[in-house]
Amino acid sequence: MTQQTNRTKNILVLLPVLGTLLFVVLYVIATFLYPGGSQVDKNSIGFSWTNNYWCNLLNENAINGQLNPAKPLAVTAMFILCLTLTLFWFLFPRQINLNNKLRLVIQISGTLAMTTAFFLFTNINHDLITNLASSFGAIATIGTFVGLYKTKWFRLFAFGLLNILLVGLNNLCYYDKELIVYLPVIQKVTFATFLIWLCCININLYRGQRKTAANMGFAAMLADE
Numbered sequence: 001m002t003q004q005t006n007r008t009k010n011i012l013v014l015l016p017v018l019g020t021l022l023f024v025v026l027y028v029i030a031t032f033l034y035p036g037g038s039q040v041d042k043n044s045i046g047f048s049w050t051n052n053y054w055c056n057l058l059n060e061n062a063i064n065g066q067l068n069p070a071k072p073l074a075v076t077a078m079f080i081l082c083l084t085l086t087l088f089w090f091l092f093p094r095q096i097n098l099n100n101k102l103r104l105v106i107q108i109s110g111t112l113a114m115t116t117a118f119f120l121f122t123n124i125n126h127d128l129i130t131n132l133a134s135s136f137g138a139i140a141t142i143g144t145f146v147g148l149y150k151t152k153w154f155r156l157f158a159f160g161l162l163n164i165l166l167v168g169l170n171n172l173c174y175y176d177k178e179l180i181v182y183l184p185v186i187q188k189v190t191f192a193t194f195l196i197w198l199c200c201i202n203i204n205l206y207r208g209q210r211k212t213a214a215n216m217g218f219a220a221m222l223a224d225e
Contacts, residue, residue, distance in 0.1 A: 019084030037063025
């Protein structure tokens with residue numbers, strides 16, 4: 001394997017990390033463009049990190065009824081995130097050499113999850129799209145857990161379990177009328193934790209590739225001698 005090929009593979013592994021960072025930057029900027037209104041106060045000004053949902057930025061109109069200038073930037077950010085996660089679930093099973101069946105399950109379910117999620121930008125029922133994307137995403141995530149366990153990356157496996165607990169907490173708050181006021185914050189914490197988890201996996205893959213490349217280079221040097 002040439003040095004150029006190694007460099008290309010390293011860049012590919014880091015693309016999901018770069019995509020995640022770009023998503024975060026664009027979404028934070030979009031929050032400053034949001035006119036106002038939240039589930040607590042329809043007349044509030046601006047985006048509230050404690051009372052607004054991230055999907056509020058994707059709506060044509062803000063909750064206060066004004067035209068939402070944050071939407072184009074938020075949609076762009078979500079498009080980048082969908083591509084980022086699709087790339088992650090395509091590359092991850094290839095990088096850790098899973099068997100073909102499991103690799104295809106992760107790749108197909110991950111792609112379907114992100115393709116479905118993009119319909120959040122349309123007028124199709126929000127809950128239906130969310131449930132479909134979550135179902136496909138759950139399959140891809142379970143496959144990711146299997147991959148982490150087989151690779152013996154137990155710390156990342158445990159970190160992933162924290163995400164599962166947070167998703168459960170999200171569902172609890174969503175279906176409890178008294179707890180739903182806490183959902184915007186818990187949603188953001190869950191989302192951030194999930195993205196950090198994926199970035200950590202990619203960084204581990206990158207380090208593994210660098211180490212493998214270094215060992216191969218050392219072996220080649222010894223062979224030349």
